[in-house]
Amino acid sequence: MSAQANYIFTVYMDVEADKEAIFNEVYDVEHIPLICKVPGVISAKRYKMEPLKVFLGGEVKSIVAQGEPQYMAIYELESADVLVGPGWSKAVDEGRWATHVRPYTKNRRHVLRKRIG
Numbered sequence: 001m002s003a004q005a006n007y008i009f010t011v012y013m014d015v016e017a018d019k020e021a022i023f024n025e026v027y028d029v030e031h032i033p034l035i036c037k038v039p040g041v042i043s044a045k046r047y048k049m050e051p052l053k054v055f056l057g058g059e060v061k062s063i064v065a066q067g068e069p070q071y072m073a074i075y076e077l078e079s080a081d082v083l084v085g086p087g088w089s090k091a092v093d094e095g096r097w098a099t100h101v102r103p104y105t106k107n108r109r110h111v112l113r114k115r116i117g
Contacts (some may be wrong), residue, residue: 002042005076005115009083012069012109019104023036031096035075040082047072069107080112
């Protein structure tokens with residue numbers, strides 16, 4: 001995490017299978033670049049769930065995260081106020097995100113965490 005980041009905002013979601021290509025295109029080419037221009041946003045990164053194998057209790061176990069969204073974005077923020085400011089408000093509805101992507105997402109979760117150390 002960046003030394004400037006006092007908060008991380010995580011967004012989790014699934015997308016309808018037939019919209020996955022446009023979801024990834026718009027997220028990478030439009031949505032993340034627009035969000036990163038918002039004052040107070042330090043960085044944004046995206047992740048997709050992978051199968052998990054981990055050594056626990058003396059053996060390798062496969063763990064299935066049932067019900068968890070496939071996609072996650074992590075936004076590093078200077079302040080929680082970024083999320084209610086005019087820059088954020090404008091950026092989240094710009095481009096094709098609001099019309100071509102958001103309606104096809106589901107299982108959405110939004111979590112804000114404050115750095116404590």
